[in-house]
Amino acid sequence: MIEVKNLSYFYEAEEGTPEKVLDNINLKIEDGEFVAVLGHNGSGKSTFAKHLNAILQPTDGYIYIDGVSTSNDEMLWNIRSKVGMVFQNPDNQIVASVVEEDVAFAPENLGVKPEEIRKRVDDALDAVDMTEYKNHSSHMLSGGQKQRVAIAGIIAMKPSIIVMDEPTAMLDPIGRREVMKTIEHLNSKYNITIILITHNMDEAVKAKRVVVIDSGKILIDNTPKNVFKNVDMLHKIGLDVPQVTMLAYKLRENGVNISDDILTVDECTQEIYNYVNKG
Amino acid sequence: MSIKVENVSFVYGKGTPFEKKAVDDISFCVKKGEFIGLIGHTGSGKSTLIQMLNGLIKPDSGKIFINGCDITADKVNLKEIRSKIGLVFQYPEYQLFEETVYKDIAYGPSNFNKSKEEIDSVINEVISLVGLDSSILEKSPFELSGGQKRRVAIAGVLAMSPDILILDEPTAGLDPAGRNDILACIKNLHEQKGMTVILVSHSMEDIANNVDKIMIVSDAKLVSFDYPSEIFKDSEMLKNIGLNVPQVTRVVNHLKQKGINLGNNIYTVEAAVDAILKYVKEES
Numbered sequence: 001m002i003e004v005k006n007l008s009y010f011y012e013a014e015e016g017t018p019e020k021v022l023d024n025i026n027l028k029i030e031d032g033e034f035v036a037v038l039g040h041n042g043s044g045k046s047t048f049a050k051h052l053n054a055i056l057q058p059t060d061g062y063i064y065i066d067g068v069s070t071s072n073d074e075m076l077w078n079i080r081s082k083v084g085m086v087f088q089n090p091d092n093q094i095v096a097s098v099v100e101e102d103v104a105f106a107p108e109n110l111g112v113k114p115e116e117i118r119k120r121v122d123d124a125l126d127a128v129d130m131t132e133y134k135n136h137s138s139h140m141l142s143g144g145q146k147q148r149v150a151i152a153g154i155i156a157m158k159p160s161i162i163v164m165d166e167p168t169a170m171l172d173p174i175g176r177r178e179v180m181k182t183i184e185h186l187n188s189k190y191n192i193t194i195i196l197i198t199h200n201m202d203e204a205v206k207a208k209r210v211v212v213i214d215s216g217k218i219l220i221d222n223t224p225k226n227v228f229k230n231v232d233m234l235h236k237i238g239l240d241v242p243q244v245t246m247l248a249y250k251l252r253e254n255g256v257n258i259s260d261d262i263l264t265v266d267e268c269t270q271e272i273y274n275y276v277n278k279g
Numbered sequence: 280m281s282i283k284v285e286n287v288s289f290v291y292g293k294g295t296p297f298e299k300k301a302v303d304d305i306s307f308c309v310k311k312g313e314f315i316g317l318i319g320h321t322g323s324g325k326s327t328l329i330q331m332l333n334g335l336i337k338p339d340s341g342k343i344f345i346n347g348c349d350i351t352a353d354k355v356n357l358k359e360i361r362s363k364i365g366l367v368f369q370y371p372e373y374q375l376f377e378e379t380v381y382k383d384i385a386y387g388p389s390n391f392n393k394s395k396e397e398i399d400s401v402i403n404e405v406i407s408l409v410g411l412d413s414s415i416l417e418k419s420p421f422e423l424s425g426g427q428k429r430r431v432a433i434a435g436v437l438a439m440s441p442d443i444l445i446l447d448e449p450t451a452g453l454d455p456a457g458r459n460d461i462l463a464c465i466k467n468l469h470e471q472k473g474m475t476v477i478l479v480s481h482s483m484e485d486i487a488n489n490v491d492k493i494m495i496v497s498d499a500k501l502v503s504f505d506y507p508s509e510i511f512k513d514s515e516m517l518k519n520i521g522l523n524v525p526q527v528t529r530v531v532n533h534l535k536q537k538g539i540n541l542g543n544n545i546y547t548v549e550a551a552v553d554a555i556l557k558y559v560k561e562e563s
């Protein structure tokens with residue numbers, strides 16, 4: 001379980017007053033939850049994410065991972081073996097020069113047995129469709145391929161909590177869909193807690209809980225259905241809704257009486273179908 | 280400025296075990312003032328192809344003409360070409376290297392003998408175009424959030440007022456409002472100044488909402504170059520090469536399978552709303 005208590009964070013400023021980036025955040029995330037984190041650029045999402053595996057430590061307040069405080073330097077290894085992180089820019093994640101060594105890095109560090117590592121690496125590369133690149137240089141890949149390798153590294157690590165900072169930003173539509181399926185699978189089959197930071201509203205609707213951060217504070221914490229109903233409010237704070245939700249919203253504005261909590265293509269199709277056949 | 284690409288090919292790591300053909304015999308023409316969308320699966324060769332267009336990568340074979348000038352020829356003045364063809368990289372980190380945001384954006388214009396006043400006024404203009412506050416100018420680019428870095432990288436290229444603007448996934452990492460603002464800004468530059476634009480994107484929605492024509496690359500080859508109405512007709516073909524149609528087009532296609540035919544060429548929310556309202560009216 002993740003428990004965030006009165007968390008505030010300031011980046012040190014060379015001159016002038018330090019900037020308060022996280023402002024008294026309180027949050028509890030149970031084991032096996034799937035939480036999407038949204039918020040405008042610079043709202044503090046990545047800063048928050050880096051607190052979860054103690055890359056950053058609170059200026060004020062505490063974070064407990066299964067009861068262990070991330071401010072306790074002696075427990076850093078324990079925390080980092082539980083919380084795996086996919087960074088916003090995959091270049092910051094590459095640690096080995098060959099793809100499969102890169103993917104094997106975390107489980108090796110955790111002392112996983114070699115045969116087990118082999119299997120995990122193969123499975124992880126397969127899950128992100130990068131098997132044919134396993135002997136390639138990790139630096140000589142396209143943007144999306146690097147992103148896939150970074151995701152494979154975390155899958156192979158099998159931590160109990162996975163934090164992903166915009167993991168699909170550079171993926172093609174089908175790749176994006178596959179990564180989302182993999183994430184959902186890790187969550188439902190292995191009960192791994194997922195924290196997904198994204199600007200993609202279609203991905204956020206897959207989560208069971210949506211947290212919106214605004215200027216370092218938690219503004220909304222609710223189910224996707226309840227969050228994405230508020231089209232006007234979301235627009236006001238610089239966010240959006242899935243394209244089908246927007247379609248339904250505009251149809252309602254034009255007097256078409258369909259549901260206001262449509263989030264997927266299938267729901268949208270069904271609602272319009274029902275409406276047309278009724279009318 | 281126009282772009283003409285003739286039988287261009289490029290191989291990474293030639294002669295090594297990891298030899299990879301990234302661009303395979305590609306030819307096309309882009310007319311002055313066109314807005315082109317470039318789509319293709321991960322690793323299909325998009326970034327490699329566009330880096331050739333401003334001379335960053337030299338093709339192994341084939342020719343590239345910018346306004347009739349062969350930029351693949353020996354002794355060509357690449358500095359001049361790069362001042363006219365602005366390229367926003369896929370990862371903004373590749374583009375940011377100065378100590379402050381101000382210096383980063385000023386880098387391009389100051390290379391072209393502009394006065395301090397001119398540079399300041401350009402910087403103020405582009406910084407607001409990309410939705411940043413001027414308080415960011417004295418910060419280090421490395422102390423910015425991902426989306427802020429992206430905006431600074433775009434501002435740096437806009438500051439050079441290029442004739443051709445090439446953007447490699449410029450909206451990745453931007454929040455939705457930022458994405459809409461930046462795309463509107465690009466569209467505006469295209470319409471007002473006649474800028475030629477090539478937009479690489481994985482968002483079929485953004486592509487559908489903005490471009491005149493779409494180029495598809497798959498496995499290093501150019502497989503299509505046509506109007507959105509033609510490209511988005513064949514959703515099965517698109518899926519087979521890792522792509523898709525916009526969400527609303529999927530709804531329209533599913534409705535068609537269920538016997539409700541809203542018509543063709545619907546790939547924006549506005550078009551879908553119109554078609555549905557029209558259908559309802561005609562049925563009743």
Ligand SMILES: Nc1ncnc2c1ncn2[C@@H]1O[C@H](COP(=O)(O)OP(=O)(O)OP(=O)(O)O)[C@@H](O)[C@H]1O
Binds near residue numbers: 019040041042422427
């Ligand atoms: N290393 C740093 N030093 C100083 N300030 C920083 C640093 N990293 C981020 N900031 C500032 O902290 C604020 C929050 O940044 P953060 O990266 O957490 O935002 P974010 O929500 O992840 O944004 P994005 O959607 O753009 O990735 C921003 O105003 C940013 O400029």
Ligand SMILES: Nc1ncnc2c1ncn2[C@@H]1O[C@H](COP(=O)(O)OP(=O)(O)OP(=O)(O)O)[C@@H](O)[C@H]1O
Binds near residue numbers: 322
């Ligand atoms: N520096 C490099 N060295 C060797 N091979 C490379 C290098 N950069 C890219 N490649 C390979 O060339 C092919 C094309 O890469 P490119 O970066 O052009 O793809 P892309 O279409 O931009 O992909 P993405 O959507 O993931 O950004 C890929 O298969 C990639 O593995």
Ligand SMILES: [Mg+2]
Binds near residue numbers: 047425
């Ligand atoms: Mg971030």
Ligand SMILES: [Mg+2]
Binds near residue numbers: 143144
């Ligand atoms: Mg690329």
